[in-house]
Amino acid sequence: MPLYKTITVNPTTKVLIWKIIESYKDLSEGISLTPHCRERVDGMKSDLHQRGFMSVRHLLAEMGYTDFDLYYDELGKPHLRDGKKISITHSYTFSAIIVSNQEVGIDIEMQRPKILKIAQKFTPLEEYRTLANEDALIRKLTMVWGAKESLYKSFAEAGVSFLQNIYVEDFDMESMKTTANVSYKGKNEDYYVWFEEFEGFTGAYALISEKE
Structure with missing residues (x-):
């Protein structure tokens, strides 16, 4: 069972990351799905997507949940029936969940040069002109994109613009966190955001800042 990493953010918030190395058949063993989720996974044309979907069910099991504890609202945002907050992500060979008492979001992205071509669609590029080289720029932009994806998932309002409505405070990449x-x-809404980097991927997870 390749549970890749567990991160305890605070006493009521935990991140679990899975490295997807098993076959779809192996990942399906011991997992029961709701009729809705069975229809979803059976309709996926990509084996990688199917494996990602099933690996998330193993992450749920690590936290004591089954697929029957999970439901989705009209915007596609996942919820847990016990009232705890959850966010889900999978990208290529990694998947992850974050579970908390507070609103949360999570995203995993592969670090790729392609992000340079779409950067202007989600962040003002002039903020990163001081970076030393292209590799550093790819790394930084991937972190910002992942942060905005996690915030978008948590905020969950149709029509939100990454460029116009989501602001990520500039940060030192070595600190691996921002607001x-x-x-x-x-x-x-204000958020705290943290980053994880592993095997050419960037994970970002956001936790809402409780208002005083």
Whole structure:
């Protein structure tokens, strides 16, 4: 069972990361799915997507949940029936969940040069002109993109723009953390964001800042 990493963010918030090395058949063993999720996974054309989907069910099991404890709202945001907050991600050979008492979001991205071509769609590029080389720029942009994806998942409002509504405070990459804000249609939320880098991937997870 390749549980790759467990991160305890605080006493009520935990991140679990899975490295997907098993076959779909092996990942399906011992896992029961709701009819809705069975239909979803059977309809996936990609074996990698199917394996990612099933690996998330193993992560749920690590936290004491089954697929029957999970449901999705009309926007596709996942929820747990016991009231705890959850966010889910999978990318190529890694998947992850974050479970908390507070609103959360999580994302995993592969570090790829392709991000240079789409950067202007999600962040002002002039913020990163001081970076020493292209590798550093790819690394930084992947972190920012992952942060914004995790914030988008947590905020969960249709129409939110990565460029216009989600702000990630600039950060020193070695610190592996930052703060962020999402503001849209009168709703305004502050977040803490942390990063993990592993095997050419970047993970980002966000936790809402509770208002005093």
